[in-house]
Amino acid sequence: MAPLFVPAALSIFCVAIIVPSYQVVVAHDVSNLAKVACLSAAIPIEAWAALTDLYTAYHISKGDRHIDFHQLHEKYGKIVRFGPRRISIRSAEALKDIYSTSANVKRSDVYASSAHFFGGTPSSNTTPDMKEHAFRRRVNVRALSASNIKSMEEKILRNIRYFCDQLVDEGKDGWSSPRDMSKYVGHLVSDMMGDITFSKNWEVQQKPDNRDLLVSLPEAVAGIHLRPETGDGFSTEQLVSEAGLLIAAGSDTTITATTATFFYLTHYPDSLRRVQDDIRSRFADLEDICIGPELASCRYLAACIEESLRMSPPVGSTIMREVLPGGLEVDGEWFPPKTDLGVPHYALHHDERYFPDAFTFKPERWLTEELGPAKSDGKTETSLRTNAAFSAFGVGRTSCIGRYLAYQEISLVVARTLWLYDVRIEPGSTIGEGQKSMGSGRQRKNQFQTLDRFVSTHQGPSLQFRRKLSGYY
Ligand code: HEM
Numbered sequence: 001m002a003p004l005f006v007p008a009a010l011s012i013f014c015v016a017i018i019v020p021s022y023q024v025v026v027a028h029d030v031s032n033l034a035k036v037a038c039l040s041a042a043i044p045i046e047a048w049a050a051l052t053d054l055y056t057a058y059h060i061s062k063g064d065r066h067i068d069f070h071q072l073h074e075k076y077g078k079i080v081r082f083g084p085r086r087i088s089i090r091s092a093e094a095l096k097d098i099y100s101t102s103a104n105v106k107r108s109d110v111y112a113s114s115a116h117f118f119g120g121t122p123s124s125n126t127t128p129d130m131k132e133h134a135f136r137r138r139v140n141v142r143a144l145s146a147s148n149i150k151s152m153e154e155k156i157l158r159n160i161r162y163f164c165d166q167l168v169d170e171g172k173d174g175w176s177s178p179r180d181m182s183k184y185v186g187h188l189v190s191d192m193m194g195d196i197t198f199s200k201n202w203e204v205q206q207k208p209d210n211r212d213l214l215v216s217l218p219e220a221v222a223g224i225h226l227r228p229e230t231g232d233g234f235s236t237e238q239l240v241s242e243a244g245l246l247i248a249a250g251s252d253t254t255i256t257a258t259t260a261t262f263f264y265l266t267h268y269p270d271s272l273r274r275v276q277d278d279i280r281s282r283f284a285d286l287e288d289i290c291i292g293p294e295l296a297s298c299r300y301l302a303a304c305i306e307e308s309l310r311m312s313p314p315v316g317s318t319i320m321r322e323v324l325p326g327g328l329e330v331d332g333e334w335f336p337p338k339t340d341l342g343v344p345h346y347a348l349h350h351d352e353r354y355f356p357d358a359f360t361f362k363p364e365r366w367l368t369e370e371l372g373p374a375k376s377d378g379k380t381e382t383s384l385r386t387n388a389a390f391s392a393f394g395v396g397r398t399s400c401i402g403r404y405l406a407y408q409e410i411s412l413v414v415a416r417t418l419w420l421y422d423v424r425i426e427p428g429s430t431i432g433e434g435q436k437s438m439g440s441g442r443q444r445k446n447q448f449q450t451l452d453r454f455v456s457t458h459q460g461p462s463l464q465f466r467r468k469l470s471g472y473y
Contacts, residue, residue, distance in 0.1 A: 053083045063451025066316030066346035067441035073347045079333060086340045088318055090351060092388040093331040094343050098321050099396035104328045106130070107398075108320035108340045133398070140246075141401050149405050153291050155195040160412055162205050163188040164420055167465040175464040178426040181262050182255070182458050185413070187211070189255045192409060197246045250402050252455035256314035257305065257392075258410045263432050263448040263461045264308050264361045265414075266425050271363055275301050276418045280468070289415050291408050298415065303363035305410050308448075309392040310349045311361055316452040318342025319394060345391045346452070354389035359444055421465040432460025 049055030059065040072080045073090040080088045089098070097103060127133050142148070166184065168176045187205045194202040202210050265272040278300050283289050296302075320342040327336050335341060350358040355365065365386055393400035400406070417423070434444040442449055450456035 049082045050084060056083055060453050063453055066452040069317060069344035070347040070350055071441060085338060088342055088344050089330055090344060090347050091331045092354060095391055095395045097330040098341050098343060101397045104324045104326055105321035106324055108322045137401065144401055144405055146404055149408060150291055152196050156192055156409060156412065159188055159191045159195065160416055164416055167421060168467060171464065174466045178429065178462040178464055180459065181259050181461055181463055185258045186255045189251055193247065193251050253314035254406050254409055256312065256450060256456045256458065257309055257406060258413055259458060260308040260312040260448045261305050261410060261414055262463065264311060265304060266423060266461060266463060267446045268361045271304060271361065275304055279415050279419050283419060286416060286419055289412065289419060295411055295415065299367060300363060301411060301415060303366035305407065306366045307361055307363045310355065310390060312448045312450055313345040313349055313392040314456050315454065316346035316456060318344050343391060348389050348391055354386060359447060420468065422468055424464050426462040426464055429462040431462045432458060
């Protein structure tokens, strides 16, 4: 790879080249152009960013795009340029303006790079044809409806029971030997996805040899899309590409969200105690913990999941949109056609304007009932701002259609595990935590560390489990 850190003199030279090229894109947007020039001149690497998308490639290879966006916005403010024609905007208003159904944008060309996975047919999330997208989205929405998910509950629970059984063994002093939660949750979610989406249990939890999921994909794509109640069907080629999409969209994201929830609960003992007390006092029997009103009313658990998604959004960077002829106004700024725009999720989730004390895990910020009645005080205003800036599931016409399923899965896994077991971090283990030696943006011990490569990967936390003392509750 070409060297990315260039001397300042060369960066100024780059700006000279870059500014004219950018003028093609935003010729009349003088103030923005000036900002871009300053940005590029001040930071050598941004000079490269203006010249080439290698800047993005570099941060993808480092897995720190989410952190980089946060640092760029902390330094330069709301609008930052990070590629020859790529702009990141950090604000709740930008979320609405860029992703709403009526926004004058299309998917950015960056989607084209993933369009030809799984047999060469674009999936609904990669097709540039918005009509085609709308049709496929409707089919997928029906397949993932609450009633369909409920009808598949037993399959979900079968996998969670196996997962819970795996967490304990004959360890010392009643505590199990340590479990790397990223791995255990990863295997569990793969099995749930196989069952739910493809009507096939891959037995990833049971059999290490089955952990190469993609091998089984082509013959296993029928699943929910061929259920008679959806009323619609896909061609075989479309099924293969939708299968790829659901695996990519539904697995890694849910794994990160579930693992992050375990991470934050074990690093914030007061929250762990509160959620555990709530679950153990509500449900007399483990099998009472299932999809339904009682689980839905565990508001503190839901707030912990929400807050984990805020702290460590599984899709941490930008979902790019290309401005169409006619241009687009975003949060008061005008952008010309062919500009790629996006809102960086992690950076927005750590913007103090919306989330005060942004690097602290505070589930309470999601409990509107605890913050006070609507529109009666400043606190409620805070909670409205909080909701407007929460983007873990995307916003608008390509937003996540698996959100309901994800919440059910995560709630069931966390609630059942905490009902059954006491949990602690393996003494002395720091896996998954931040530390100074990891560099700027990764220094916080109580923050779950992820590698952001569109979806996220991670390790840990390393946890131990102990059966709750009988008769304790
Ligand atoms: C916590 C878990 C999850 C998170 C954080 C998440 C996040 C997201 C995000 C940010 C998008 C927007 C992508 C874009 O605009 O290009 C998205 C789209 C999507 N998600 Fe999820 N997702 C999760 C779970 C799931 C699950 C469980 C499924 C299904 C099994 C799923 C299926 C989809 C699909 C099909 C799309 C594309 C929608 C469209 O293009 O119309 N997701 N998700």
